[in-house]
Amino acid sequence: MDAPTQRVDVPLCVDLDGTLVKSDTLHDALMVMLRHSPGSILKAFGWLRQGKAAFKRNVSSVVMLDAAHLPYNHVLLQYLREEKARGRKIYLATAAEKALADRVAGHLGIFDGVLASDGRINLAGKNKLAAFQEMFPEGFCYIGNALPDARLLAACEAPMVANPHGRLKVAMKRSGTVPVRVFEDKKPALKAFLKAIRIHQWAKNVLIYLPLLLAHQIRWNTVVGATVAFLSFSFCASATYIINDLLDLEVDRRHPRKRLRPFAAADLSVGAGFAIIACFLAVSVLLAVALPYLFHAVPNYTWLQQPHKFLLWLAIYAAMTLSYSFRLKRMMLVDVIVLSMLYTVRIVVGSVSTGITVTTWLGAFSIFFFLSLAFAKRFAELENLRAREKDNAAGRGYRVSDLEQLRTFGAASGYAAVVVLALYLNSLTAQNLYPHITRLWLLIPIIILWVSRLWMVASRGDLDEDPVVYALEDRRSLILGGMMLIVVLSAISPL
Structure with missing residues (x-):
């Protein structure tokens, strides 16, 4: 299905890690932390005991990734800009820490809202689906890339994927979920x-x-x-x-x-x-x-x-x-x-x-x-x-x-x-x-x-x-x- 045929009144939600950005921003932040503050890596093991959401918040407090130079999926980004021009509501929905998500949204200037992990709740999988169902009771479209996105893609109106992982492809095939668009932007x-x-x-x-x-x-x-x-x-x-x-x-x-x-x-x-x-x-x-x-x-x-x-x-x-x-x-x-x-x-x-x-x-x-x-x-x-x-x-x-x-x-x-x-x-x-x-x-x-x-x-x-x-x-x-x-x-x- 081509983008113009999709309903403009259905909000479009897009994931960040591996989707809008081709990398995992948490892994990127850990590499930056390892370079500038190797001792902080030892602290990170202690942060893990506090849960994923708290771990991401602690890492984000040490490392501020530059949103302007992240490796964006430009094929997907062009599509989002086209949808924005049509008047569609677009939301950044990510398990990444909210501070980073806000910086990305501020840099790109195409999002109507941001849903992200807040230090208490890790917004991935079932937590993200629950947030969508509460915020968009009449339905939503979603773009993801990894296995935790499988349930969201199965529940949305027009499932789309970007550089999909092999395990996600298998899960979608088992559930009968067929993506209407695939945004590939990686070298072999x-x-x-x-x-x-x-x-x-x-x-x-x-x-x-x-x-x-x-x-x-x-x-x-x-x-x-x-x-x-x-x-x-x-x-x-x-x-x-x-x-x-x-x-x-x-x-x-x-x-x-x-x-x-x-x-x-x-x-x-x-x-x-x-x-x-x-x-x-x-x-x-x-x-x-x-x-x-x-x-x-x-x-x-x-x-x-x-x-x-x-x-x-x-x-x-x-x-x-x-x-x-x-x-x-x-x-x-x-x-x-x-x-x-x-x-x-x-x-x-x-x-x-x-x-x-x-x-x-x-x-x-x-x-x-x-x-x-x-x-x-x-x-x-x-x-x-x-x-x-x-x-x-x-x-x-x-x-x-x-x-x-x-x-x-x-x-x-x-x-x-x-x-x-x-x-x-x-x-x-x-x-x-x-x-x-x-x-x-x-x-x-x-x-x-x-x-x-x-x-x-x-x-x-x-x-x-x-x-x-x-x-x-x-x-x-x-x-x-x-x-x-x-x-x-x-x-x-x-x-």
Whole structure:
């Protein structure tokens, strides 16, 4: 049934969580509370004993979600505005706390009334139905999305659903309730999942293979060790990315691009996020502990005797990433140093997983090089802020006025990495390792060109906020990367 054929005199009631807003606002509020006041989460367990309505009120007293940046179902919102233009009475009816519901109603300006939980009564299921029957004795229309809405949809005149849960579909089928309209406004789950775990970021973990490549020890046992480490590390990294996204929900929704991330846009729920985190961390640890023993026949696979070393570095990486997500990324300069160290940890993991010792030259080069990338990331964020005529980066310790200083720091770090490489090429270590060491000097102008171009692109405001994405998608960067590979292979070649 099309909207215009519905009776305009029948009041239209719409749910909030999962319906008008694609997310569960209670879960969103808990994520904001966890980020800004982790200690309050302990109090929340005590609030649960007071009942759902009181729990929501207590959470609402600590966290005030910004109604202007919630992930609204725009397909449904357009329909509500059309119905409002027809003169229909529209009510926001939600189990969310009334203070939040009032803010949403005030922001949208299309509702004639608000029914919500009040700290005593949780307005869901039978409680919501009783409120409807008392307020609308002559009938009502309702739009919901979850299983508790089944009885309301069965009792209303024109049942409608928005992004309906599977359990609601089953319940409606059993009761013979057929929705007259379905408002879908979510990306396919698989597409959202792949975007959330950021598989393209796994490219960073290729650094794990660097020790065995630079040491020219590409053997079966070292490749197996590095591959197990790569997979384990990648699953762990994806889990930490999701943790970061969940903690940044509020900030990301105010960002022109980050608001499209799966959790910020509510294409995936907070609950789904925690499920993915648990599964990925379990797989990561399983790979680190169990899988190496499947390769017990691999000759000289020394990592089997000391798997705890890799687990230790995996734990260090996870701890550093969580510290970054909760606190360090809001600390000026500390954040970029931590980011550069996270890259260097990957190289150390490559050493641990293969038994190949990492030279201090490689460690020094990686710290300076990736520090330059970290500065470029912050520079690009501030450049975007300047384009939007804003001054402060939300959740960061920088201002637009810091742009020139960041550019200086970043370019200097990149060139410092080149100096370290030049000193390494002049060392006895490199001369003993490469038959044609002089050919490696071609790396110097190539890296100088790439670093200089990176900062030129950043200064023009054309750099993606993630330099790794830029490097993977930029044709010239890929060409320069191929040239570097050819140079290294020629230096190794006996010819």
